Amino acid sequence: MAKFVKISALSQPSCAARYSGDMEGMVQIMQRHLQANIAQVLADSPDLIVLPEVCDRFPSMPLEVRKEYYRYRGNRIRDMYCEIAREHKCYIAYSACRLIEGETNHPFRNSTQLIGRDGEIVGIYDKNHLVPAEYDEGEISYGTEPTVLETDFGRVGFAICFDLNYAELMNAYAALHPDLIIFSSMYHGGLTQENWAYTCRSFFVGAICSDQSRILNPVGEQLYTTTNYQNYITGKVNLDYAVVHIDRNRAKYLAAKRKYGDKLIIHDPGHVGVVVLFYEGEDTTARDIVREFEILPLDDYFNLCREHKRKNQ
Numbered sequence: 499m500a501k502f503v504k505i506s507a508l509s510q511p512s513c514a515a516r517y518s519g520d521m522e523g524m525v526q527i528m529q530r531h532l533q534a535n536i537a538q539v540l541a542d543s544p545d546l547i548v549l550p551e552v553c554d555r556f557p558s559m560p561l562e563v564r565k566e567y568y569r570y571r572g573n574r575i576r577d578m579y580c581e582i583a584r585e586h587k588c589y590i591a592y593s594a595c596r597l598i599e600g601e602t603n604h605p606f607r608n609s610t611q612l613i614g615r616d617g618e619i620v621g622i623y624d625k626n627h628l629v630p631a632e633y634d635e636g637e638i639s640y641g642t643e644p645t646v647l648e649t650d651f652g653r654v655g656f657a658i659c660f661d662l663n664y665a666e667l668m669n670a671y672a673a674l675h676p677d678l679i680i681f682s683s684m685y686h687g688g689l690t691q692e693n694w695a696y697t698c699r700s701f702f703v704g705a706i707c708s709d710q711s712r713i714l715n716p717v718g719e720q721l722y723t724t725t726n727y728q729n730y731i732t733g734k735v736n737l738d739y740a741v742v743h744i745d746r747n748r749a750k751y752l753a754a755k756r757k758y759g760d761k762l763i764i765h766d767p768g769h770v771g772v773v774v775l776f777y778e779g780e781d782t783t784a785r786d787i788v789r790e791f792e793i794l795p796l797d798d799y800f801n802l803c804r805e806h807k808r809k810n811q
């Protein structure tokens with residue numbers, strides 16, 4: 499069945515306020531800054547809002563003062579977003595430096611916390627691949643594994659900034675088959691974004707601080723993007739899909755098209771030999787259609803080709 503999901507992403511800049519020495523005042527300044535930015539997308543009634551990496555960090559703070567600020571603000575910013583999520587019945591991916599109470603050696607994590615529609619924490623992803631200075635100077639500890647969380651619209655995986663450079667993490671996610679990758683970052687990543695979407699066969703939403711935020715489809719094509727005039731986007735995507743190869747499948751998915759008509763969308767991005775099947779009806783799903791017509795999913799097709807090589811070389 500069609501699974502339409504409305505996704506918002508913010509490219510909000512870091513708060514430019516200068517450190518005043520008043521921690522309480524700084525927290526309140528940050529709250530106003532973040533509230534003003536998220537207000538830009540709330541009128542769209544999104545199902546999911548994705549924030550940039552360390553969205554509540556003050557660049558003007560010296561590092562040691564910044565650590566003090568993180569301890570002082572605790573979960574107040576997160577709790578503010580929990581209230582917004584509860585009021586607007588949406589998920590929010592809140593990316594920030596997180597303090598682990600009771601830890602004295604590297605007590606911080608660079609994390610994305612997924613807040614549910616009820617304002618509760620669905621789960622947490624800790625950045626796996628830190629820039630060394632985050633560990634050496636920032637007292638931030640490494641995350642150790644990919645994280646895929648279940649939501650009411652699908653399976654969601656996470657990456658943060660420097661993570662995007664590491665094929666081992668991308669391939670670990672590919673094996674977990676998320677429907678969507680959430681990427682919160684201070685850097686864009688360029689073509690590596692498209693590679694992650696295609697390799698994971700998943701939608702990809704990137705929220706990039708002061709840079710281009712985008713939503714990509716499962717073959718890496720850009721669907722929505724922020725611009726130099728507008729630092730936020732909201733777009734609707736259908737998470738009822740299947741990525742299949744053209745070889746051995748064309749006659750089968752065309753037969754499915756004849757049966758299901760305009761409810762079955764066959765999207766051909768060109769050049770890569772694959773199509774994406776989207777189903778927009780309520781009576782079945784894209785994966786059920788794949789099984790019904792014995793269409794080979796893309797990874798199954800590649801595995802068949804590997805096995806053929808093994809037997810015949």
